[in-house]
Amino acid sequence: MTLDLPLIWAGLIAFAVLAYVVLDGFDLGVGILFPLIRGEPHRDEAMNSVAPVWDGNETWLVLGGGGLLAVFPLAYAIIMSALYVPIIVMLLALVFRGVAFEFRWKTQRGKFLWDWSFAAGSTLAAFAQGVALGALVQGIPVANRAYAGGWWDWLTPFSILTGFALVIGYALLGATWLIWKTEGHVQRRAYDIAFWVAPATLLLIGVVSLWTPFLSGPYMARWFAWPQVLLVAVVPLAVLGAGFLLIRGLTERREIAPFLASLLLFVLCFIGLGISFFPHLVPNSVTIWEAAAPDNSLSFLLVGGVVLIPIILAYTAYAYWVFRGKVNAAGGYH
Structure with missing residues (x-):
């Protein structure tokens, strides 16, 4: 039986992107919430809850972006050309956030500056990710296998909405993470914040979900064509349940x-x-199979992926196991 290598790799890259979103999402969320957590000991406690894992979480971003370049070079070239500005902003914000993460422990006089830098970097990175996602969803014009749009096509009301939605969604992940990993004042504050951002997240999910089918005829057909609607209706019902x-x-x-x-x-x-x-990588323009590298390259890369991905999963799981339990301001776990 011949393996559908492009489809397998699309699944692996999708998994890497999802792993990045759910793992790095909560530590970006902690940074987004930083200005709402008052008191240096309480901020130390919040930051210590993500200190052992935040940089490892970003491994999945490297794997997703590097995999897209190696496995689907055409899609990479088109998407990066279209989303150059938000992607660069996101990367710079992540770098600045990482620097702030380390430097705030090295100074007392300027600690408040690094606190705000940590919050600003986290918020800007989350917003840029949401804008890039919205720009991708609304469609990228392609002609002769190349990006055919303009410099500012990514900036639309829909992409701005998805940017704000992802910031609020990450804030929810951050708040619920702090509920789980902290106690006392920080946990109570996280509960208060979660009671606000939870309904806001659900509302924004609803607005974006209702807007999306009207962006494209194929989207409308995939969600509302009969009898397919009976299958896909499971997803919004599950969202309501969650x-x-x-x-x-x-x-x-x-x-x-x-x-x-x-x-x-x-x-x-x-x-x-x-x-x-599905089945497009560049929505409604380039399919998974059109964007894929030659099968020989995909086979060679798959050998590396089969070895690398379980290793990443193993050390990620081990890190979370070692640093299980509640955290305190001094960085201890119990």
Whole structure:
């Protein structure tokens, strides 16, 4: 039996992107919430909750971006040409955030500057990711296998909406993560914030989901054509279920349930994107198979992927296991 290598690699890269979103999403969320957490010991506690894992979480971004370049070079060239500005802004914000993460521990007099730098870098990175996602969803003009749009085509009301939506969504992940990993004042503050951002996230998911089918005829057909609508309707119904579990978990003051429900929301939204996009990598322009590198290259790369991905999963799981439990301001776990 011949393996469909482009489809396998599309699945692997999709998994890497999803892993990045759900893992780096909560530590970006902690940075977004930083200005709302008052008091140096409390901010130290919040930052210590992500200190052991934040840089490892970004491994998945490298794997997703590098995999796209190596496996789907045509899609990489088109997408990067179209989204050059938000992608560069995102990368610079992540670098600046990483510097702030380290430098705030090295100074006392200027610590507040690095606190704000950490928050600004996290927020800007999240917003840029959302804008890039919105620009990709709304479609990229392609002619003769190359980007055919303008410099500012990525900047639209829809992409701005998705940018704000991702910031709020990451804030929800950050708040529910702090609920799980902290106690005392920080946990109470995280509950207060989560009660605001949870309904805001659900509302924005609804608005973006309702807007998306009207961006493109193929989107409309994939979501509302009969009888396919009976299958895809499972996704919005599952989103409602996850939203119910999230609100109930917060209301009952549970610790891990809100975080798991928030992760489920992101996974379901990602599945919804897959339904809208498939079988295209560049929506409605370039399919998975049209964008793929030669099969010989895909086979060679797959050998490396089969070895590398389990290793990344193993050390990621080990890191989370080692640093399980609650964190305190001094960086200890119990």
